[in-house]
Amino acid sequence: MTLDPGTAEQLRGALATVAAIPVTPFGPDGQVDWEAHGRVIRRMVDAGVRLITPNGNTGEFYALTAAEARRAAESAVEAAGGSGNERRADVLAGVGHDLPGAIEAGRHARDQGVRMIMVHQPAGPYLSAAGWLEYHRVIAGALPDLGVVLYIRDPRIGARHIRLLGDLCPNVIAVKYGIRDPVLFAAVARDAGVDRFTWLAGLAELTAPACWTSGARGFTSGLVNVAPGLALSMLESLRGGDADGAMKAWEACRPFEELRAADSSADNVSVVKEALAQLGLCRPDVRPPSHRVSEDVRGQIAQILAGWGLSASEESH
């Protein structure tokens, strides 16, 4: 079974949205708190989020065992409202590591009713563009009935590699572009095929408006765990061509995203989890090599949440 053109088109449409990357909450014993995982996802879906991406980097993918990553996909499917036409949100499952492991994770997700996978850039320090292409060709070829989303984090991966991969694998349908350079994004997206793939601004809200002008039709988000309404308001503004509205949302997102980006993104995940903890949604704990934010940053996060009109008491209403 391969992805028929109609389904591919449908999935490309489903990806043109906010791709929420849920956190993976931990309990006091350091194990994953699956109840909290479901709670965080359901709260987003209730708010109108339509795409949930377990096993992304905000989900601390590289700190999870293979068994935990499988369970994260299952938990996301369940929290997104079941499989098939009954689901309220689509699930895009992150896969990575060695090739057999990535393919196995994709098969497992498919068995849960997942229709799309996001492939992490291969780990390790040595990557050739031709080898990158081969890595994705093997995964997409082994899972021809799944939609495949590329996650670009190396500027050496250019339009020609993405276009060639799309030619080889019809099920490669979207690109999450994770390089903070909207000019490069524009060049790559337009040269690789702005309509052939759904383009996601891969560095979230702060890059979304600039990338939207050149063809992005969605963006990934960690902030959406905390303030789904804010991420969705940016999406709505961008979709409606309301640049002022988008930049109003951008300004609201900015202090939070700048905390996450500081010190080479040291606290990228822990800022999100601290905010969720302040809202009473899960513990702030992260696994190494992440680390809990400082007291000072905790105070800044409290101010940001207050500015957004979010508080623990409102959450418990």
Added chain:
Amino acid sequence: MTLDPGTAEQLRGALATVAAIPVTPFGPDGQVDWEAHGRVIRRMVDAGVRLITPNGNTGEFYALTAAEARRAAESAVEAAGGSGNERRADVLAGVGHDLPGAIEAGRHARDQGVRMIMVHQPAGPYLSAAGWLEYHRVIAGALPDLGVVLYIRDPRIGARHIRLLGDLCPNVIAVKYGIRDPVLFAAVARDAGVDRFTWLAGLAELTAPACWTSGARGFTSGLVNVAPGLALSMLESLRGGDADGAMKAWEACRPFEELRAADSSADNVSVVKEALAQLGLCRPDVRPPSHRVSEDVRGQIAQILAGWGLSASEESH
């Protein structure tokens, strides 16, 4: 059981050498060719190499399954000449990935008679220095009877983190410094404790002479797979204070290492495997995201091997 001071001192001494990172050869079916793995390692040990590091980046660690990585440690132990006092070379086993996986890999290596592990920098894009410290503290604490070698690849990990980790974990005994900055190396090594740890120049032969001047007493090497005599001659020159001899070896290594470093190290492993293939020692195949070198690079490698006086026919003598 914890590492007693005498053993720690002995292991620190064992690390002050060329840390050979063997390739992981693949067969025509894409599976690991364990016979070739042993052959490449035995050839190095026969030449006088005294430290073998399976599951390093030259061994394509991130492209191996967990089972293959375990077997690579077993194969290295066997090829290095058995365990205990009968071993001809020490084995330093690379471990990484999620914490339970890293600890399990360390236990497995220990069960094979391995006395030291090298911990890969945690994968994934988000790393905080405090989280890096915690990651290594947990691993070193779970394996107190093994010597632990740090592998630094992020300049945010400074002397104070390394020193603190050494204070917390007496079994952290060495640092492979993988940043191409001999001035930073000197500052970090001297501030963290040039005698407390054995310092390895982590970017191989090209950084070894500069780092030696400020306290390095060994270096990691991928080139040693191909030309063990050349790597060992550099070691001997450095140990003997023969700067001219070291730079003569440096010049001999240079074209090979520059091919490996080109294009952000795209061909780092494939250059080594191509050279081994030309010597008839294993196939040139690499796994994605590495990719076989171009025809042009193959020609350059042939010239370098000829310049070193190595050829397939000599190998088969």
